[in-house]
Amino acid sequence: MTALMLFATLICSSSLDSLDACMQETHENIARLEEEEAEVSTILDAIHQHLLTSRSYYNELALEEAGILQQLSCVSGVFTAEDSLREALVENLSSYMLYLYSHRNLGGVGSFFVEGGFSRMLHRQAYVDYLASKAAGEVFMLSISHDSLGSFRDSLEVLLVNVQQLRRQMADIQEGIYDEEAHQASMRNQIMGRISAAKESLAVLEDRRISRAEFVTRLSVRQVSTGTPLIEPDMNSYFEHQRGTVSWPADGQVIRGFGIETNQRYGTQTVSDGITVVTPPSQEVCASAPGVVMYASEFLSMGQMVVLDHQDGYYTIYGYLGQLMVGHDDEISAGSLLGRTGSVPGGQPGYYFEIRRGGDPVNPLEYLE
Numbered sequence: 001m002t003a004l005m006l007f008a009t010l011i012c013s014s015s016l017d018s019l020d021a022c023m024q025e026t027h028e029n030i031a032r033l034e035e036e037e038a039e040v041s042t043i044l045d046a047i048h049q050h051l052l053t054s055r056s057y058y059n060e061l062a063l064e065e066a067g068i069l070q071q072l073s074c075v076s077g078v079f080t081a082e083d084s085l086r087e088a089l090v091e092n093l094s095s096y097m098l099y100l101y102s103h104r105n106l107g108g109v110g111s112f113f114v115e116g117g118f119s120r121m122l123h124r125q126a127y128v129d130y131l132a133s134k135a136a137g138e139v140f141m142l143s144i145s146h147d148s149l150g151s152f153r154d155s156l157e158v159l160l161v162n163v164q165q166l167r168r169q170m171a172d173i174q175e176g177i178y179d180e181e182a183h184q185a186s187m188r189n190q191i192m193g194r195i196s197a198a199k200e201s202l203a204v205l206e207d208r209r210i211s212r213a214e215f216v217t218r219l220s221v222r223q224v225s226t227g228t229p230l231i232e233p234d235m236n237s238y239f240e241h242q243r244g245t246v247s248w249p250a251d252g253q254v255i256r257g258f259g260i261e262t263n264q265r266y267g268t269q270t271v272s273d274g275i276t277v278v279t280p281p282s283q284e285v286c287a288s289a290p291g292v293v294m295y296a297s298e299f300l301s302m303g304q305m306v307v308l309d310h311q312d313g314y315y316t317i318y319g320y321l322g323q324l325m326v327g328h329d330d331e332i333s334a335g336s337l338l339g340r341t342g343s344v345p346g347g348q349p350g351y352y353f354e355i356r357r358g359g360d361p362v363n364p365l366e367y368l369e
Helices: 002-012 014-035 040-102 109-113 117-225
Strands: 253-256 259-262 269-272 275-278 284-286 291-298 304-309 314-324 337-343 349-357 360-362
Touching (some): 040 117, 117 269, 117 291, 117 304, 117 314, 291 314, 304 337
Antiparallel strands (some): 253 275, 275 349, 291 304, 337 349, 349 360
């Protein structure tokens, strides 16, 4: 009876049903995320949750299996012991009954002629019949116990079949866990590859940023060597007087601001000495302040680039231009056409704008209107 109750508990266990449903739900969630081409990190979170649920379910099944096997071992031992005892008792009772009946009429006819012999014989026979009846009852009860144990043994055999099914189910779950762990490792390799690629790309961008800054510095130093003095920026400069009202090179939307930016997906950081602005295609890009063209040509991956010396310690840089309208040493007034927008990283039309105060970049948004 105990084993049957245990089996019913196993089959109807709400905790196992709940874990099974949860495991199915998390697996379907992974499939849905992959169909929707979700972020790798989101899929990894879903896989992690699925693995946790699968392992919990597997552990619950393992506990149930251990409990059943323990009960089976205990019941099998009791069955073997009781069956052996029953056989011994039946054999002993049979011998005892044979002995009783063989002595039932002990004394023969002569016992009738002895004083009180007949009465004593009747009492003897009645007592022997009582003992024989009691022994027969014991044998009958042992037979019933044997039949009950047989039925119990049959139920145990059913439990053994279910334990085997349980083990196969556990093996399937374990195989699923291995598959998900391999999937997780593959996804992690993908995201680590992307992080590595992103870091390499950032290293290239940082090298180009440094090269651009050094390039503008060399242009300034070259002016000194040719007789043009290097002017220290002060409060009398155009950008200081016009701070907050300087015209934009071209209207658009800033997609990359000045300074350090952290990538939310990879946790990497990049530094920008200026701002990146997206615009309609081939938008006119104009000088934000009067100056002299120090450089107007292709520069690394910046597309066509213009560098203006504003003759007051400030310099401006206009990058990612698709077309130039000025040349070296041209004198430029504020609002003069420098060129047209090209493509910024990502493929959108736009431009890059940088203001340098002496040798240091400053935030253009603090100067633009």
